[in-house]
Amino acid sequence: MRFIQFELRLLWQNKLFKWLMLAYLLAAVLAIIWGQIGLEREYQQRTISEVNYQAELADYQEDAPLVPYDSGYMSYYQFHPVWQKPSAWSALIHGERSEAATHTRVRLLGLQSQLSNTATGNIAAMPIGKLDLSFIWIYLMPLLIAALSLNLLAEEKASGRWSLLASQVANSAMLLTKKMLIAAGLLAVVNIVILLAAVVLTDIRLNGLWWQIAAVLLAYQLCWFLITGWIISLQRTAIFNSLLFISLWIVFAFVLPGLAYLYQTQQQQPAEHVSMLFDQREYMHDSWDKDKQADFDAYLQDYPQWQTTEPTLQQPFDWRWYYAMQHMSDVIVAEAVAQFRESRVNSHQIGNQVAWLSPLMRLQYSMNRFADTDMLASQAFLDQIGDYHQQLRDYFFTFYFFGKPFTVDDFADIPQFDYQPVSFNNTFKTIFNLLLVGLFFVGLILLQTRRNYD
Amino acid sequence: MMQTIIEIARHELITQWRSQTLKILLPLLLVLTALIAFSHWQQQQDFIEAQTIWQQQNDAEWDAQPDRHPHRAAHYGTMVFRIISPLSFIDSGVNPFVGNALFLEAHRQNSSSFKQYVSSTAYMGLGYLSGATIILVIWPLVLIALAFNSVSGERVQGTLRQLISQGISVKQLLIGKTLAYSLISLVFLLVIFIIAIGFMLQTQVHGSDVLRMGSMFVLYLFYCLLWTITVILFSNWCRTNQQSLSALLLFWLLTVIVMPKMAYSLAEMQYPMPDRAVFDIQTAQEIAKVGDSHNPDDPHFSEFREKVLAEYGVSRIEDLPVNWRGVVMQEGERITSEVFTQQYENLMQIAEQQNQLVSHVAWFSPYLLANKLSSIFAATNAGSFLHYENAAEQFRFNFIKQLNQLHAEQIDHAHDREQKVTNEQLVNLQQFDYQSPTLQNELNLIYRPLLILLGWLIIGVLLLSRSRNEVD
Numbered sequence: 036m037r038f039i040q041f042e043l044r045l046l047w048q049n050k051l052f053k054w055l056m057l058a059y060l061l062a063a064v065l066a067i068i069w070g071q072i073g074l075e076r077e078y079q080q081r082t083i084s085e086v087n088y089q090a091e092l093a094d095y096q097e098d099a100p101l102v103p104y105d106s107g108y109m110s111y112y113q114f115h116p117v118w119q120k121p122s123a124w125s126a127l128i129h130g131e132r133s134e135a136a137t138h139t140r141v142r143l144l145g146l147q148s149q150l151s152n153t154a155t156g157n158i159a160a161m162p163i164g165k166l167d168l169s170f171i172w173i174y175l176m177p178l179l180i181a182a183l184s185l186n187l188l189a190e191e192k193a194s195g196r197w198s199l200l201a202s203q204v205a206n207s208a209m210l211l212t213k214k215m216l217i218a219a220g221l222l223a224v225v226n227i228v229i230l231l232a233a234v235v236l237t238d239i240r241l242n243g244l245w246w247q248i249a250a251v252l253l254a255y256q257l258c259w260f261l262i263t264g265w266i267i268s269l270q271r272t273a274i275f276n277s278l279l280f281i282s283l284w285i286v287f288a289f290v291l292p293g294l295a296y297l298y299q300t301q302q303q304q305p306a307e308h309v310s311m312l313f314d315q316r317e318y319m320h321d322s323w324d325k326d327k328q329a330d331f332d333a334y335l336q337d338y339p340q341w342q343t344t345e346p347t348l349q350q351p352f353d354w355r356w357y358y359a360m361q362h363m364s365d366v367i368v369a370e371a372v373a374q375f376r377e378s379r380v381n382s383h384q385i386g387n388q389v390a391w392l393s394p395l396m397r398l399q400y401s402m403n404r405f406a407d408t409d410m411l412a413s414q415a416f417l418d419q420i421g422d423y424h425q426q427l428r429d430y431f432f433t434f435y436f437f438g439k440p441f442t443v444d445d446f447a448d449i450p451q452f453d454y455q456p457v458s459f460n461n462t463f464k465t466i467f468n469l470l471l472v473g474l475f476f477v478g479l480i481l482l483q484t485r486r487n488y489d
Numbered sequence: 490m491m492q493t494i495i496e497i498a499r500h501e502l503i504t505q506w507r508s509q510t511l512k513i514l515l516p517l518l519l520v521l522t523a524l525i526a527f528s529h530w531q532q533q534q535d536f537i538e539a540q541t542i543w544q545q546q547n548d549a550e551w552d553a554q555p556d557r558h559p560h561r562a563a564h565y566g567t568m569v570f571r572i573i574s575p576l577s578f579i580d581s582g583v584n585p586f587v588g589n590a591l592f593l594e595a596h597r598q599n600s601s602s603f604k605q606y607v608s609s610t611a612y613m614g615l616g617y618l619s620g621a622t623i624i625l626v627i628w629p630l631v632l633i634a635l636a637f638n639s640v641s642g643e644r645v646q647g648t649l650r651q652l653i654s655q656g657i658s659v660k661q662l663l664i665g666k667t668l669a670y671s672l673i674s675l676v677f678l679l680v681i682f683i684i685a686i687g688f689m690l691q692t693q694v695h696g697s698d699v700l701r702m703g704s705m706f707v708l709y710l711f712y713c714l715l716w717t718i719t720v721i722l723f724s725n726w727c728r729t730n731q732q733s734l735s736a737l738l739l740f741w742l743l744t745v746i747v748m749p750k751m752a753y754s755l756a757e758m759q760y761p762m763p764d765r766a767v768f769d770i771q772t773a774q775e776i777a778k779v780g781d782s783h784n785p786d787d788p789h790f791s792e793f794r795e796k797v798l799a800e801y802g803v804s805r806i807e808d809l810p811v812n813w814r815g816v817v818m819q820e821g822e823r824i825t826s827e828v829f830t831q832q833y834e835n836l837m838q839i840a841e842q843q844n845q846l847v848s849h850v851a852w853f854s855p856y857l858l859a860n861k862l863s864s865i866f867a868a869t870n871a872g873s874f875l876h877y878e879n880a881a882e883q884f885r886f887n888f889i890k891q892l893n894q895l896h897a898e899q900i901d902h903a904h905d906r907e908q909k910v911t912n913e914q915l916v917n918l919q920q921f922d923y924q925s926p927t928l929q930n931e932l933n934l935i936y937r938p939l940l941i942l943l944g945w946l947i948i949g950v951l952l953l954s955r956s957r958n959e960v961d
Contacts (some may be wrong), residue, residue, distance in 0.1 A: 069758055076761055084766045087774075116766055131611045134586075136765040151603060153588055157840040159847075159871035160619055160757065161586035162864075166750035174614050178742065186731065236778055273731045278510070278634050281738065285615075285627065290521070293618025297528055299608040305536035309543055309590050309603050312568070315591075317550065320565040324555050351906055375607070410609055456625050487818040 042217050059179055063229040064236075066168040075109075077121055080138055084116040092446050098306060099443040103434055104439035107354030110431050114140035117423060117452040119416040122407045123238035124248070127168040130408025133161070137416070143431060145364040146424045147317055147372060150417060168229075169402045172252060173395055174288055175255060176222075177259045181280045183218045183265050186273040187211065208484060211267065219260045226252055243325035247462045248405055251398065254469040258394045261476040268483040287393040293310045295389035295396070299382040308378075311371040315364045322360040327353075334359040342437040355435050362428060376414060383410040394472045401465040407456040415457045426450040493657055497665025502672065503714045505635060514631050515677065523684050524622050524776030529578035529619060530688045536605050538591065540570040551918050556909040558816060559896040563889050566594030569921050571877050574868035575698055579685055579705065580621035582818040585610055591878070593885035593891070595822065598829045615746060620681060621863050624709050625856055626745055628677065629716040633672060633741060636717070637734045639666050640724040659725070659956045665767075667714075667721050667953060674713035682706055697927060704866040704928070711942060718949035725956055734815025745856040752850035752857070756843035762836060772832045793820055807902060814905055822893060826886045833882075837875065851938065855945055858938040865934055868925060872934065876926055884921045891918050 046052050093108050095101065117138040136154040164170075188211055192198075230249055233239045262283065266276050322330055328348050337341050348356050365372075365468035388394035430450055434441050506513045547568040554565065571589040588603050616622040640663065643649040652662060682702070689698070720737060727733035763771060780789025797816060798804060806813040851857035864870035900908045928935075 069754060072758060077764070078938045080764045080767045084770060087770045114769070120764075131609045134609060134611065138764045138766040140766050140769060140933070148592070150586070151592075152765055155751070155765050155836060157762070157843050157871075158583050158587060158874055159840065159844050160753040161583060162860075163753050164614060166747070166754045170614055170750070174746075175742075182735075195862050274638065274734060277731075277734050277738070281630065281634075285630065288616070289613070289615045289627070292612045292614070293525075296608055296610065296613060296618060297525070300532060300606040301528070301604050303608070305532065305539045305605045306543070306590065306603050307539075309568075309570075309606075312590070312592060313543075313550070316565065320554075320557075320561065323561055324557070362518065362941075379607045382606075386609070386612060396612060399614070403611070407628070 038213065039217060042214060043221075045216070046221070055179060056181055056221070059175075060225055060229065061173055062175075064232055066166065066171055067127060067229070067233050067236050070129070070167050073129075073320070074121055074123075074126040074237070077138070081116070081118050081120075084118075084138065084140070088114075088116055092449070096446050099446070100440040102440055103354065103438055106431070106434055107357070108274055110143040110354075110358070110443070112142070114142045115423075115427065115449075115452065116140050117416075117420050119346070120454045120456075121233055122456060123240070124244070124406035125408045126237050127233060127239075128402045128408055129165050129167045130403035130406055131410055131413060132408045133165070135413050137413075141420060141424060141427075143358055143361070143424075143427055145315055145319060145361045146421065147365055147368055149312055150420065151312065158339035158417055168233075169399070169406075172255075172354065172400065173398050176256065177262075177284055177287075177395070180219075180222065180256065180263055181277070181284075183222065184215050184260065185266060185276050187214050187218075188267050188270070207441065208268075212264075215260060216262060219256065220254060223253055226256065244405065244460075245259060247460065248402075251401055251462060251465050251469070253407075254466045254473075255394060255398045258469045258473045258476075261473040261480070265476040265483065267481045268480045268487070270487060284395075287395040291389060291393040292386075295386050299385045302381065302385070303378055308371065309376045311368045311375065314371065315368050316365050319360060319364045322363075327356050330363075331356045331359060334363065339454075341432060341436045345438070355432075356434065358428070358432065365424075376417070379410055379414055391468055394469055397468045398464055401461050404460045411457050414444055415454045416454060419454060423450065423452045490661065491508075491733065493661050494668060495903060497657070497662055498668040498672070499638065500668035501666050505669070506636075510634055511673070514634065515673075518623065518627065518631060519677070519680055522681050525618055525623070526578060526620050526681070526684055526688065529581065532574065532605075533575070533578045534692070534859065537572055537575075540572050543568070543590065544570045548920065552912075554912060554915060556911050557915065558906065559815070559892040559900065559915075562910075562915055563595035563818075563892040566592060567888065567921075568592050568667040569881050569884070569923075571874070572867050574873070574925075575689065575692065575694075576701055576705070576867040577869050578688065579702075580863045580867040580869055581617060581619045582864035582867055583871050583874055584869050585617060586691055587874050591737070591881045593881065593888065595681060595818075595889050596825055598826075598833070598885070620685070621860075624678070624681070624833055625712065625859055625863065628674070628713065629741055629745065629856075630675070632713070632716050632720050633734070633737045635673070636666070636720045637724055637737050638730040639670075639726050639734045640721060641730050644728075645730060653958055659958045660860055663721050663953045663956050664726060667717050670717040671710075671714050673709065674717065678706060678709050678713065700928060701866050701868065705863060708859060708866060709864050711946060712855065715942070715946050715949060718946070718953060722878065722949065722952055722956075744854045748850055748854045749847075749857050749860075750960070752847040752854075753843070755850075756846040759846060760839050760842040762839050768832070768836060772829055773830045775832060777826055779828060780821075789824075790817065790820070793817075794872070809902070810899045811897040812902045812905065815893050815898070815900060818896055819890060819893035821888050822886070826882070834839050840871075848937075852941055855942060858942045862935060862938050862942070865931055867930070870934075872931070873925065881921070881925055888921075890917060900906065 091113060095113070098105070101109060117139060119132075121132070125132060133154065133156060136152050139149075139152050141149050181365070227249065230245065230252070231241075234241050234245070239245065263280065266279050268278075269275075271279075331353075332346070333346055335344070335346065344355065386396070387400050390400050402407070403413070427450055430448070433439060434445070511612050547570075551565075551567055552604075554562065557565070569591050571591070573589065577584050589605065590603050605914070610617060616626050618685060638645075640649070643652065643662075649659075649662075652849070653659070685702070689702070712896045722741070723737050724733045727736055780793070794806065794813075797809070797813075798806070801809055801811075803809055809816075847857065851861070861870070894911050895914060899910050899914070
């Protein structure tokens with residue numbers, strides 16, 4: 036106990052240590068506040084679109100009941116908002132959310148060409164990337180750990196205290212381990228404080244997810260302390276330690292993620308999914324020049340739920356035919372859409388595999404999964420829009436195909452989009468991965484200690 | 490004086506030549522850069538080819554379309570594909586982050602999000618893996634690793650005192666060492682650019698690309714020089730090697746990684762943008778404010794009808810020599826396009842405000858300056874993308890306008906929907922002929938960051954030459 040007290044006092048007197056910890060804590064709290072402001076803005080944007088949506092519907096409601104011809108027009112003009120509702124954690128872990136539109140609107144026309152809308156945003160900012168708490172944790176915390184503990188031995192040696200201590204204490208490696216544990220413990224405390232601050236400042240709750248994220252974060256911290264420990268065990272100069280550490284960090288943070296991306300892109304043809312737009316467009320417009328009645332008959336064959344409709348199309352124009360063809364334009368590109376989906380998920384999986392080699396990548400993949408801000412979430416959003424579009428079709432087609440007037444009461448039953456997050460996460464895999472890397476370095480440390488004594 | 494400096498530089502180079510660090514780092518980095526350049530080159534050529542083929546397919550399909558009603562053709566629309574700059578393989582700029590296919594049709598300004606690849610770029614938190622990133626982000630680290638102790642080491646070992654007693658000034662020492670590390674940077678850059686030129690020579694090279702590439706080389710050289718001076722100065726200022734290394738690493742971390750990200754995050758906080766849904770809503774609301782072409786009682790269009798009737802001296806739209814629907818369509822298109830362009834400009838104005846704020850921070854981050862210049866030189870900056878988008882919208886408007894003209898002149902008002910114009914009339918419409926901006930057009934973007942960078946360089950050189958003979 037007295038040793039700990041002594042070391043703590045020593046650390047407290049160390050200005051660098053104090054300032055680094057303080058800077059880390061401050062940056063983290065700032066990142067939390069910024070993240071929360073960003074999240075609240077997303078909610079505000081959603082409110083704007085909802086207010087506008089309700090006002091638009093209310094306009095139509097004034098003219099209700101609408102005959103099918105008019106309600107057909109309504110569906111042509113009426114957009115329905117869809118939103119990939121952010122989780123509370125996305126305030127801290129922005130992930131891939133900037134890469135695709137998370138809030139957009141769809142109408143009853145062919146869906147796929149509506150989904151290719153880009154997100155608004157400052158293009159110049161995209162290559163630089165965001166500074167959120169997850170960046171601080173994932174990329175900067177290892178450097179903090181290095182600054183705190185990398186040169187414990189080298190500094191003690193340089194100051195001459197080491198020979199004194201080593202002569203008094205039987206096991207000098209044990210002493211060093213203890214010193215590192217104290218630094219690690221303090222950092223862990225600070226990290227817990229940050230996590231608790233997140234509970235206070237954001238909508239994050241102190242639930243199972245919180246504990247899982249805390250556990251993963253501590254495992255990550257442990258992993259980097261072990262890497263640092265290995266470097267110390269080499270018993271080289273402080274300079275060598277720093278250079279070796281920074282090289283490792285660059286490999287984990289820059290080289291491996293970069294090569295993983297390169298490998299992912301090598302698996303794809305550039306912009307291969309543009310054909311989706313081509314095919315959909317050709318189909319949609321060719322249908323105007325084809326025998327409309329024949330196409331409509333074929334549609335009714337394929338979708339028997341609408342068969343009891345009046346089989347003859349109205350002239351010169353019939354919404355039933357129009358929406359049926361819009362739907363078919365999605366159907367004929369279904370395979371390309373499935374392939375697009377597979378490319379995305381596959382690419383995500385490759386990254387996830389490479390992450391076994393880099394604790395940094397592993398934590399990032401894991402964090403983005405926790406916050407539901409990764410590719411899987413974005414794909415789930417697209418899938419759910421597809422389902423939602425189906426619901427809209429089922430709902431509105433009833434009026435068009437069975438000649439039902441759209442009454443005042445029917446507005447309330449228009450399906451609403453409600454994003455369902457992908458709820459699985461990789462806690463155990465992540466901790467296992469991080470411990471595995473940690474154990475690898477423990478092995479190296481043991482090897483090195485044996486070599487040191489020989 | 491000159492002699493001494495060259496002698497110092499030569500000595501430093503020999504020392505580095507014998508050191509492990511350079512022997513390991515330089516080849517490793519060169520291999521990595523060459524590998525990346527090769528694979529980016531190959532992907533870039535694939536992409537350019539794919540985009541060209543898409544464009545040809547689009548044009549062929551347009552030409553092959555049957556006789557169509559002009560408004561049908563206006564909705565059928567056309568696609569344009571942005572062909573990326575041939576220098577993207579060195580600095581990819583915004584290219585991996587934006588969609589490069591635009592679908593142009595009546596009433597709507599679509600931009601497609603089909604990026605070159607579907608993979609996420611979010612995991613490259615320190616920067617997209619490209620030649621430019623290696624030069625601008627990683628190479629400074631290598632310079633730090635090589636030279637952090639170049640002066641502080643001499644001081645700690647006492648050799649500095651010896652040198653001064655031999656009549657060599659610290660100033661000469663610093664300049665000599667700067668020269669040595671600049672030469673190492675030069676070799677590094679030369680190898681990379683020779684490889685790059687080798688790739689470029691495999692295709693048709695335009696004069697403007699040579700100029701752009703030359704500018705990039707000079708920029709990188711300046712940037713490396715600035716970093717070399719920084720490292721040497723820090724090494725001179727710090728008492729111990731460890732202090733010098735820590736200070737330099739912290740400086741690198743702040744100016745290359747933290748400040749740029751922080752600046753953009755701060756700018757985004759300060760000047761928030763509407764998201765996609767809200768932007769679309771705002772645009773639609775603005776259009777509705779001007780006039781709704783589909784509403785027969787709309788005041789704007791009633792007024793417009795009176796005006797057109799008066800112009801032709803008739804009292805009924807049926808008596809007009811042109812098809813009223815086509816005229817209305819064009820008026821509607823004019824409103825949509827004007828409002829959209831205005832709204833989009835507002836959006837870009839917000840982006841511009843954000844970039845302005847960042848450019849203030851950039852005064853203190855040579856990386857941000859060099860990064861911006863590099864992407865301008867490579868024609869992969871945000872501006873080049875927006876220029877293309879803007880030109881495409883201009884083209885879209887004119888394209889639809891021509892179709893509306895066909896509608897007004899070739900289609901009778903009675904039984905409008907059943908009529909068509911011939912394929913030939915559609916084929917004769919003007920095609921998109923995009924001219925990308927030249928470096929001369931972009932001088933206003935270039936000179937400011939360039940001047941700041943030069944300013945820092947001058948300050949650095951001044952500091953070097955003002956260094957006093959302190960031995961400990």
